[in-house]
Amino acid sequence: MNLPNKITIFRVVLIPFFLLFLLIPSIPGNRWIALAIFIIASLTDMVDGKIARKYNLITDFGKFMDPLADKLLVCSAMIALIELERIPAWVVIIIIAREFTISGFRLIASDNGVVIAASMWGKVKTTVQMIMVILLIADLGSVFPNAAGVITIIEYVLIYAAMLLTVISLIDYIVKNKEVIKSYK
Secondary structure (H helix, E strand, C coil): CCHHHHHHHHHHHHHHHHHHHHHCCCCCCHHHHHHHHHHHHHHHHHHHHHHHHHCCCCCHHHHHHHHHHHHHHHHHHHHHHHHCCCCCHHHHHHHHHHHHHHHHHHHHHHHCCCCCCCCHHHHHHHHHHHHHHHHHHHCHHHHCHHHHHHHHHHHHHHHHHHHHHHHHHHHHHHHHCHHHHHHCC
């Protein structure tokens, strides 16, 4: 278990703490603590990848677990944000359906001895989703009521951009790896 993989596992361990603070309003400062935890967890995604590439510590475990940790973090956040009425459920359903599809796709590839690493579209999608979640948790419209209209527009632009990138990245994975599906019997 190398350092990048330990950082990835740390990201997964942070998820329950993030959700605890996000969903329990009786904890003083809960939203800001949840936001800090989410930002830290999101930053670990960049850190583990940079360390893995710089020191040639890329492993099959990391190729599989890193995107899975991202999915767990972002999907957990989006589901919680539905409960907090910050994001429409149908958008989250589309995003999670893509995540299940890609996870299944990776399992098929794995059965064939192929590890599918995250694509550039997948990385951009994850980044936009993380920024979107950060802004939705921060709920800056409640902090700056005079700018609430503009902030709401920015939030919705990010929500729809994340959804669009989700679909684009799904198509990209399928097109680039269609041979994996063809070879599965």
